[in-house]
Amino acid sequence: MKAKKIVVLGGSGFVGRHIVHQLCAHGYEVKVLTRRREDAKHLTMLPNVLVEECDVFFESAFNRAIRGSDVVINLIGILHESGRNTFDRIHAELPRRVAQACRAQGVPRLLHMSALQAAPDAPSAYLRSKAAGEAALREVAQDGAKDALQVTMFRPSVIFGRGDSFFNLFAALARLMPVLMLAKPQARFQPVFVEDVAQAFVASLDRVETVGQAYPLCGPTVYTLRELVRYVIDTLGLKRSIIGLNDRLSYLQAWAMEWLPIKLMTRDNYYSMQVDSVCDCAFPPVFGIRPTPMEAVVPTYLAADTMRQTYMRFRSTAGR
Numbered sequence: 001m002k003a004k005k006i007v008v009l010g011g012s013g014f015v016g017r018h019i020v021h022q023l024c025a026h027g028y029e030v031k032v033l034t035r036r037r038e039d040a041k042h043l044t045m046l047p048n049v050l051v052e053e054c055d056v057f058f059e060s061a062f063n064r065a066i067r068g069s070d071v072v073i074n075l076i077g078i079l080h081e082s083g084r085n086t087f088d089r090i091h092a093e094l095p096r097r098v099a100q101a102c103r104a105q106g107v108p109r110l111l112h113m114s115a116l117q118a119a120p121d122a123p124s125a126y127l128r129s130k131a132a133g134e135a136a137l138r139e140v141a142q143d144g145a146k147d148a149l150q151v152t153m154f155r156p157s158v159i160f161g162r163g164d165s166f167f168n169l170f171a172a173l174a175r176l177m178p179v180l181m182l183a184k185p186q187a188r189f190q191p192v193f194v195e196d197v198a199q200a201f202v203a204s205l206d207r208v209e210t211v212g213q214a215y216p217l218c219g220p221t222v223y224t225l226r227e228l229v230r231y232v233i234d235t236l237g238l239k240r241s242i243i244g245l246n247d248r249l250s251y252l253q254a255w256a257m258e259w260l261p262i263k264l265m266t267r268d269n270y271y272s273m274q275v276d277s278v279c280d281c282a283f284p285p286v287f288g289i290r291p292t293p294m295e296a297v298v299p300t301y302l303a304a305d306t307m308r309q310t311y312m313r314f315r316s317t318a319g320r
């Protein structure tokens, strides 16, 4: 069956927007559910995309929203807990509810976004909750075997691309501060391009062999955090020093940052970095993708921002 109607949860976010664009380009009919329509208004101009406000935790509204669709894609996730939006609620309880709703409404296919190194015994609550979400999906998908829900899960390392929070955050910090005090400088990452991730999601729709699989998604190269931050600084053409913090100071920095009004880092992020976010295998061959190196992409948006900001600085100096 060629899937036609796709409901995307978390489609307004960084990864979601790229996936929705690719789904559109492939001619799928896409419905994006969001808490605030305003946050997804950038998608309303796309052909075949409907943006609908829906509380995904409100069972009857959610059931109505996915009824008659062929696929649900769940990208909803958080990096920091706030109020009742805990990791368990968003990463474990919600995926279970989504899978149950798919079964109840006869939606045959579910694509789910997890995270690399998700494991029940992972050092951070974020990674443990992602693992609990995966376990819940496996359980609900198999329950009653015959009309089993066809689930594919994706487990990316850190994702880069225009609008990402990782490289843009370090770029913003590097612009502001002459010296960067870096927690966990030796933590290792294997950044993967958002368009490659989106392509894997879209390709899996047509490949039955992806059903029941969980795919680690990584880029071509492993870097330490220090190397990534140095790369950002160099790309921006700035002269900045990096001071790598030892483990104890990294923890203290994360703890102190929890008190800031804007969450840059938490102790749970620090715990996540105890395990290297790297793949032990190549990009899954089933997708036929050669992963894009970050050097081919990151300068196109970081350097572009620099030029725009320079222009804005000139304007403000000129009093305009």
Ligand SMILES: NC(=O)c1ccc[n+]([C@@H]2O[C@H](COP(=O)([O-])OP(=O)(O)OC[C@H]3O[C@@H](n4cnc5c(N)ncnc54)[C@H](OP(=O)(O)O)[C@@H]3O)[C@@H](O)[C@H]2O)c1
Pocket: 009, 010, 011, 012, 013, 014, 015, 016, 033, 034, 035, 036, 039, 040, 056, 075, 076, 077, 078, 085, 090, 113, 114, 115, 116, 156, 157, 158, 159, 160, 165, 166
């Ligand atoms: N970015 C990365 O480097 C990375 C790496 C590994 C895994 N992931 C996973 O990939 C997924 C997408 O990440 P992203 O970077 O695109 O995140 P993002 O930009 O923050 O987008 C997250 C989306 O989740 C939705 N959402 C958040 N809290 C919600 C809540 N309480 N109820 C309903 N919806 C909620 C938001 O939708 P509305 O505001 O429209 O409702 C938003 O569009 C997440 O599951 C994340 O854990 C990301």
